Amino acid sequence: MPDTSPMSLAERLDGLPDVVGVRQIAEALGVTAVTVRNWAAAAGWTVAEKRGTGVFYRRREVEAWLRENEASRLDTGSLGDDPDEMLTMRQICDRTGYPRSTISSYPSLYGPSSKDPFPPADAVGRRRAGDVQAWFSRRRTRSGPRGTAVETGRARRAKRAPVARDVVDIHGIAEATGKSLDEVKVLMRRQPLAAMQLPEKVGRSRVWPRKELLAALRRLDRPAPPPAKTPARRKVGPEERRWLRGSPKSATELAEHYGVTISAVMKRIERAVSSGDPERQPPEPVEAGVRTKRYNPADFDRFWWGGKA
Numbered sequence: 001m002p003d004t005s006p007m008s009l010a011e012r013l014d015g016l017p018d019v020v021g022v023r024q025i026a027e028a029l030g031v032t033a034v035t036v037r038n039w040a041a042a043a044g045w046t047v048a049e050k051r052g053t054g055v056f057y058r059r060r061e062v063e064a065w066l067r068e069n070e071a072s073r074l075d076t077g078s079l080g081d082d083p084d085e086m087l088t089m090r091q092i093c094d095r096t097g098y099p100r101s102t103i104s105s106y107p108s109l110y111g112p113s114s115k116d117p118f119p120p121a122d123a124v125g126r127r128r129a130g131d132v133q134a135w136f137s138r139r140r141t142r143s144g145p146r147g148t149a150v151e152t153g154r155a156r157r158a159k160r161a162p163v164a165r166d167v168v169d170i171h172g173i174a175e176a177t178g179k180s181l182d183e184v185k186v187l188m189r190r191q192p193l194a195a196m197q198l199p200e201k202v203g204r205s206r207v208w209p210r211k212e213l214l215a216a217l218r219r220l221d222r223p224a225p226p227p228a229k230t231p232a233r234r235k236v237g238p239e240e241r242r243w244l245r246g247s248p249k250s251a252t253e254l255a256e257h258y259g260v261t262i263s264a265v266m267k268r269i270e271r272a273v274s275s276g277d278p279e280r281q282p283p284e285p286v287e288a289g290v291r292t293k294r295y296n297p298a299d300f301d302r303f304w305w306g307g308k309a
Helices: 022-029 033-040 059-068 089-096 100-109 129-143 153-157 170-177 181-187 210-221 238-244 251-258 262-275 297-304
Strands: 019-021 049-051 054-058
Touching (some): 019 022, 022 033, 089 100, 170 181, 170 210, 181 251, 238 297, 251 262, 251 297
Antiparallel strands (some): 049 054
16 A cells, blocks of 8 residues: 655644644544643643533644644554564554554554565564554654544455454453453353463463364353252361351352352353243342442352252
8 A cells, every 4th residue: 555645743633623622633633632741731731621521722822732742643653662672453453542542553554565575474463663663654754643544445355454353462362352461360260271282372372273262252151051950068177168168259259169250150140140930040149239248158159069059
């Protein structure tokens, strides 16, 4: 795709009303609202005008400030001190202030056939910080900090840069499951997931086979089949009895004990509540109104295995 003609930050505001809000400025420049608010807190920024509940600025004064302040350009130097650090797309967004939608379009807009392709990703979708920083610096010199054309239908349909998708690291698992990194680290210590870790690494990251791991996660997420109305009496050993007499347990602790995901525990509770069956209702949390609900383990165990809570 051909490069765009040079365009400064101030020129990107052409066509906007004489008085503009933070969101309008952010959308015109291709930056986040947080970035604009950071600029507004800097010395010399135009005086704000209150209109109802909103804050607005005179466009001409904003343009003047942008022309005079090189610091208003996005600080792509904040990608880090280590040029060899491998960054995910999310980390690039967080460190530069660019919207996720903008960054994720670059592998297509500036693919291998471009005059200046966006740096290629490694096997788990990460890019070298030094390469990304150098690319942003070149784009900034030519076209201002946004450094991209307005995305067209043709660009959206353009073939994406090839990225190997045969393995996944801890960050990729977090994005695929919607869990935090801490939750994923706990999850990946469980069998059979821990045994699926590959012996080799990508950079400094541990990796897993993507297809097989995601299939295993889906199996874990499936709720266990409902037990019979009169389940067979199960054997409870000393360790299990200690656990049942122990302190209240969170959903995370219950999931780990029963060998399922947190989602499976929550879905089991939701289905029981929605069924209205008085024989299958979950126990009440020991403390109402708190953010992290905890349950009496003996009561929850009876619910889990099909008896009355």
